[in-house]
Amino acid sequence: MSELIDALRAFEGRVIGPPTRALDAVNEPMIRHWCDAIDDRNPIYLDNDAAKANGHRGIVAPPTMLQAWSMRGLGGRTGATAQDDLLRLLDSHGFTSVVATNCDQEYMRYLEPGDRVTTTVTIEAVSDEKKTGLGVGHFVTTLQEYRDDAGEVVGTMRFRILKFAPQPKVEPRPQRPRPSITRDNAFWFEAAKQHQLLIQRCARCRQLRHPPGPMCPHCHSLEWDTVDASGRGAIYSFVVNHHPQVPAFDYPLVVAVIELEEGTRLVSNVIGIEAHDVEIGMPVVAEFVAFDDELTLPQFRPGLN
Amino acid sequence: MSDASDIGGRTAIVGIGATEFSKDSGRSELRLAVEATKAALDDAGIAPSEVDGMVTFTMDNNPEIEVARNLGMNDLKLFSRVHYGGGAGGGTILQAAMAVASGVCDVVVCYRAFNERSGHRFGIGVQDRPPAPNTENAHYAWYSPYGLVTPAQWVAMFARRYMHTYGATSEDFGRVAVADRFHASTNPAAWFFQQPITLEEHQASRWIVEPLHLLDCCQESDGAQALIITSRDRVKDSPNGGAIIEAAAQGASKGQEMMTSYYRDDMAGLPEMGLVARQLWATSSLTPADIQTAVIYDHFTPFVLCQLEEFGFCGRGEAKDFIKDEGIELGGRLPINTNGGQLGEAYIHGMNGIAEGVRQVRGNSVNQVPNVQYVLVTAGTGVPTSGLILGRDN
Ligand SMILES: [Zn+2]
Numbered sequence: 001m002s003e004l005i006d007a008l009r010a011f012e013g014r015v016i017g018p019p020t021r022a023l024d025a026v027n028e029p030m031i032r033h034w035c036d037a038i039d040d041r042n043p044i045y046l047d048n049d050a051a052k053a054n055g056h057r058g059i060v061a062p063p064t065m066l067q068a069w070s071m072r073g074l075g076g077r078t079g080a081t082a083q084d085d086l087l088r089l090l091d092s093h094g095f096t097s098v099v100a101t102n103c104d105q106e107y108m109r110y111l112e113p114g115d116r117v118t119t120t121v122t123i124e125a126v127s128d129e130k131k132t133g134l135g136v137g138h139f140v141t142t143l144q145e146y147r148d149d150a151g152e153v154v155g156t157m158r159f160r161i162l163k164f165a166p167q168p169k170v171e172p173r174p175q176r177p178r179p180s181i182t183r184d185n186a187f188w189f190e191a192a193k194q195h196q197l198l199i200q201r202c203a204r205c206r207q208l209r210h211p212p213g214p215m216c217p218h219c220h221s222l223e224w225d226t227v228d229a230s231g232r233g234a235i236y237s238f239v240v241n242h243h244p245q246v247p248a249f250d251y252p253l254v255v256a257v258i259e260l261e262e263g264t265r266l267v268s269n270v271i272g273i274e275a276h277d278v279e280i281g282m283p284v285v286a287e288f289v290a291f292d293d294e295l296t297l298p299q300f301r302p303g304l305n
Numbered sequence: 306m307s308d309a310s311d312i313g314g315r316t317a318i319v320g321i322g323a324t325e326f327s328k329d330s331g332r333s334e335l336r337l338a339v340e341a342t343k344a345a346l347d348d349a350g351i352a353p354s355e356v357d358g359m360v361t362f363t364m365d366n367n368p369e370i371e372v373a374r375n376l377g378m379n380d381l382k383l384f385s386r387v388h389y390g391g392g393a394g395g396g397t398i399l400q401a402a403m404a405v406a407s408g409v410c411d412v413v414v415c416y417r418a419f420n421e422r423s424g425h426r427f428g429i430g431v432q433d434r435p436p437a438p439n440t441e442n443a444h445y446a447w448y449s450p451y452g453l454v455t456p457a458q459w460v461a462m463f464a465r466r467y468m469h470t471y472g473a474t475s476e477d478f479g480r481v482a483v484a485d486r487f488h489a490s491t492n493p494a495a496w497f498f499q500q501p502i503t504l505e506e507h508q509a510s511r512w513i514v515e516p517l518h519l520l521d522c523c524q525e526s527d528g529a530q531a532l533i534i535t536s537r538d539r540v541k542d543s544p545n546g547g548a549i550i551e552a553a554a555q556g557a558s559k560g561q562e563m564m565t566s567y568y569r570d571d572m573a574g575l576p577e578m579g580l581v582a583r584q585l586w587a588t589s590s591l592t593p594a595d596i597q598t599a600v601i602y603d604h605f606t607p608f609v610l611c612q613l614e615e616f617g618f619c620g621r622g623e624a625k626d627f628i629k630d631e632g633i634e635l636g637g638r639l640p641i642n643t644n645g646g647q648l649g650e651a652y653i654h655g656m657n658g659i660a661e662g663v664r665q666v667r668g669n670s671v672n673q674v675p676n677v678q679y680v681l682v683t684a685g686t687g688v689p690t691s692g693l694i695l696g697r698d699n
Contacts, residue, residue, distance in 0.1 A: 177454065179446030180436035189446075210568070211447050237466040237572060239458055240515035246432045249452040252515075257462060257567045265568050269451050275515075280469045297450055 004093055008126040008138060014082040016121040016142065022069045025116040026061050034065055060110035066146055066155045069111070070119040082123060086140065090163040095137050097166045104158045111154060117146045124158065137164025174247040176291050184214050187226065193296045195288040198226040199264050210264040231286030231298070232305060233260040240275045248291075254278055258300055272301040308587035310554070316402040317540045317547035318695065320349025320533030321660040326496055326651030329423040330527035338367040338418035339375045341529035346376075349533040350544040351412055358383035358404050358413035360397040362654065364390055367418055383410050387555075389563060390427075391604060391685025394655035395581075395693045399553035401534035411535060417656040418529030426525050430455030441563075448565060457522050457605060459564035460687055461514040463572055464607035468516060470573040471622030475516055477629070478606040479507035481641075482520045482648055484634045485603060489645025492671045496524055497649045521606040523647035530656035532663070540698045548666035548695040551679065552588035556580035557689035564687045573622075575608065578683065579615040581692040586617075589694045591679060593618045596694075598665050598674040599639055599681040600658035603646040608686035613639075616681065635672055643672035655684050662695045 024030065035045050040062060043050030048058045061069075087098075111117070127139040144157040179189060191198045199208045202216035203223035215222055238256035245251050254270040256278070268286075270278055284300035291297065322344025324330065324337050332340075346353055353376040359369035360383070369384040383404045387393035394417075401413035421427060431445050432454045445454075453459065467473055486502045489495035502520060510519040540547035558576040560569040569576070586592060593616060601609045610624035618639060619627035631638035644650040644661035651657055662682040664670040677697070684691040 176452070177432050177445075177449035178436040179450050180438055180442035181446070182438045182440065182443045184440075185443055185446055211444075237462050237469070237567070239453070239461040239465060240512070241452060241458055242512045242514060244429060244455065246452055246454060253452045255451050255453045255458065255462075257466075257572070267448055267451055267453060267565075267567065280465070295450060 004089075005128065007089060008086070011082060011086045011123045011126055014123050016081040016083045016123065019118050019120045020070065020072070021118045022116050023073065024069070026069060026111045026113050028059060028113055030068070031059065031061050031065070031113075034062060034068065056110065057112065060112055063107040063110065063155070064105070065111070066105060066107065066117075067144075067157060069117050070144075070146065083121070083142065086123060086126070087163065090138060094165045095163040097135070097137075097164050099134065099162050099164070101139065101160045101162050103160070105155060106157075107155045108152070109154055115148050115154070117148060117154060120145050120147075132162060132164060134162065135164040135167045137162050176248040176295055177246070178295070185212055188212060191226070192288065192298060193290075195296070197229040197231050197286050197298050199229050199260070199262055200224050201227050208262055208264050210266055227262065229260050229262055229286070233258045233284055233286075233300070235270065235278065235280055235282045235284060236265055237280060238270065238278055240278070256284075256300065258284060268297070269299050270302070271299045308584045310552070310584065310588045312399075312402045312406045312550070313552050313588040314549055314696075315406040315537055316534055316550045317537050317698065318398070318532050318550065318659070318663050319535055319540060319543040319547035320345040320347070320351065320545075321531070321663050322346070322348050323494075323530045323653070323657060323660060324418075324528050326494060326526050326528040326653065326657070327422075328496075328525075328527060330420055334418050334420055334424070334529075335367050335371055335375065337420070337527070337529035338365075338372050338416055338531075341418060341531040342372055342376060342414050342416055345414065345531035345533050348545055349535075350542070351533060351535070353378050356412045356414050357381055358385075358401060358410035360385045360387065360400045360413060360415045362386060362390070362393040362397070362417055363388040364393075364654075365417055365419065367416075372414075372416065383413060387691075389685070389689040391602065391654045392688035392690035394602075394659060394684035395553055395682065395691030396555045396684065398532070398534060398550060398659065398693055399555055399691060402550045402553050405534055405536050413534045414531055415534060415656070416529065416531040417654050419654075420527045421652060422525040422527050424527075428455060428457070428522075428525055430458070444563060444565075455514070456564060457517055458514045460605040460608060461517045462565075462567060463611075463687065464516050464605070466572040467607055467611065471625070473607075473610060473622075473625045475518065476504060476508065477610065477625035478516075478521050479504050479518070480628050481603060481606040481609045481633070482507050485642050485646035485648040487634055488640075488643050488672050489649025492645050492650060495645040495650040496526065497645060517605060517607070520648075523604045523652045526651040526653060528651050528653050528657075530653045530660055532656065532659055537698070546667050547698060548663040548680070549698050551591065551694040551696040552585040553691070553693045554581045554584035554588065555689065555691040556584070561689060563689075566687070573611070575611045575615050575686055575690075577690050578612055578686060578692070581683070581690055582616045585681070585692055585694050589679075589696075591694060595679050596639065596681045597677045597679065598643060599641050600644070600646070600662050600683065601641045601681075602655050602658065602683045602686050602690075603642055603648055604652070604685065606648070609641070612683055612686060635674065640672070640674050643670050643674065658682055659693065662693065666695050666697055
């Protein structure tokens with residue numbers, strides 16, 4: 001790792017390519033197009049008299065056009081540079097993605113029609129490895145210096161990029177299969193959200209029943225209420241699922257028929273134990289897990305309470 | 306009320322027809338259905354125009370009228386579907402036999418056609434079942450949110466309890482797979498033709514859902530099977546002979562659920578198959594001693610043991626000893642699934658097993674059992690189910 005840092009540091013201070021002289025001198029038509037495009041109506045860019053009234057010799061260029069004067073046009077740049085080498089080095093270490101993070105410009109004087117800028121670019125700094133919201137990477141800062149034909153610096157631009165290793169996209173865990181909610185079973189799933197393990201009870205003959213249904217199979221009453229189960233029970237039977245694997249679950253997955261101490265049975269998962277240690281008859285106790293906003297279910301853990 | 310029904314011995318299966326059994330038929334399910342039906346009618350020497358009844362599974366995607374129209378059939382007086390997956394098999398025959406015995410129909414086709422391997426695979430389970438609020442979907446609300454979503458998983462829950470109750474082992478289940486694959490190995494129509502397995506291979510096969518290994522689980526298959534049912538007196542005119550329907554019965558029992566009857570006092574038996582057994586024995590006046598060979602529904606091996614017990618071939622919990630000591634392969638006391646069963650031949654929802662029952666009665670199975678008088682055929686287990694006893698026309 002420090003080997004990479006040393007190699008990166010060696011780029012600091014290196015000049016990227018030869019100085020490049022602008023294709024065009026600063027000129028009024030380009031100034032006018034720029035002002036149109038960005039809707040800047042400052043008269044010192046467009047009107048000689050107004051510029052003079054503000055102490056200039058005539059029309060001046062907007063300072064933010066600095067970079068525009070040095071642009072090479074489509075396909076303008078040729079030849080490998082130190083910057084290419086630097087980026088390739090970072091690519092080869094997994095920092096394959098790039099994002100521009102900030103750009104600071106400094107202006108020494110207004111450019112006037114007839115000025116022709118020459119640009120030199122230097123790799124100013126390469127950072128240590130940084131952890132960012134996008135991923136781990138290195139910041140690379142380049143310094144562009146713009147000079148007039150007299151060799152005076154008229155402006156500078158610091159441009160910073162982040163070369164980073166893209167994080168593997170973490171897909172949100174697929175949801176557990178949804179229960180089909182009907183008027184007969186909705187109460188049970190609603191109660192589960194409140195961390196209640198309910199058992200339906202016939203309001204007439206007091207028989208408990210699960211899974212719930214609209215009629216008591218013993219006395220045929222349609223009236224029912226519920227009892228709050230203690231959550232204590234024992235494993236009546238169980239399976240260990242290996243295949244197929246549904247993405248919502250971890251495998252091997254233990255699913256069991258639990259006999260509650262109230263006497264009814266229900267199916268649930270057994271958690272907190274290695275699959276090969278699960279046994280029929282093992283005492284288990286319920287706890288509730290909210291899998292998502294819609295689904296909270298009891299899960300059972302070995303133990304007495 | 307008696308368990309016996311009036312249909313015993315009054316009707317017969319006089320034609321069987323199937324497509325090849327594969328993993329990718331390359332054809333529509335409807336085409337499989339009409340191919341199998343035409344083959345069965347040809348086997349029976351009956352023209353499509355004579356058919357006046359059609360029965361299939363609610364799970365089948367080929368409506369009776371589509372099959373009928375493609376075959377140029379005339380008037381249909383019975384069109385019926387039987388629910389509950391593989392439990393429907395013998396139920397389709399019961400419907401047909403009742404229709405013929407009562408005079409509603411003369412000739413009924415029972416069929417099942419699917420691309421169950423290349424199309425929708427049952428082994429995937431109900432993980433994607435849309436939770437529309439209806440009773441049939443709501444049944445799965447107690448299972449699928451916990452990851453209990455496939456037939457193998459639902460059955461494994463019973464298997465674990467059965468092992469606990471009776472001391473059966475994975476090897477005891479494995480002997481069923483070995484017998485099936487032994488029979489398949491000599492059946493050119495079987496997917497696993499010439500591929501027998503050993504008990505060691507069964508034990509070494511990967512877990513699907515403990516306590517079930519891969520080799521405890523039936524195949525997934527593409528294919529179709531059709532059967533032609535008519536009155537007993539037409540058997541003498543059948544070019545290839547027929548198998549008398551000595552008895553046919555359905556069963557759903559107290560506390561019945563679709564694959565998940567986990568709330569009964571006992572989870573180590575199949576009371577709905579016990580109900581089928583009582584009816585079959587009562588209607589036919591036969592006993593287990595009268596049966597020379599059987600096709601025992603084998604989507605998963607453990608329920609084969611439970612069925613042997615429910616039919617009284619042995620006592621409760623004794624199937625493991627019956628299999629080991631008496632034998633379920635050719636030459637044993639009760640050779641089962643002589644076509645290779647659904648583990649070895651193909652998974653055509655048990656309808657291919659009924660065809661094997663007919664072949665054993667006709668005497669032309671590739672694994673013919675000597676002196677067959679009566680054959681027992683059962684349907685899907687863990688669900689509301691059905692069964693048949695087929696016999697020779699003496
Ligand atoms: Zn009641």
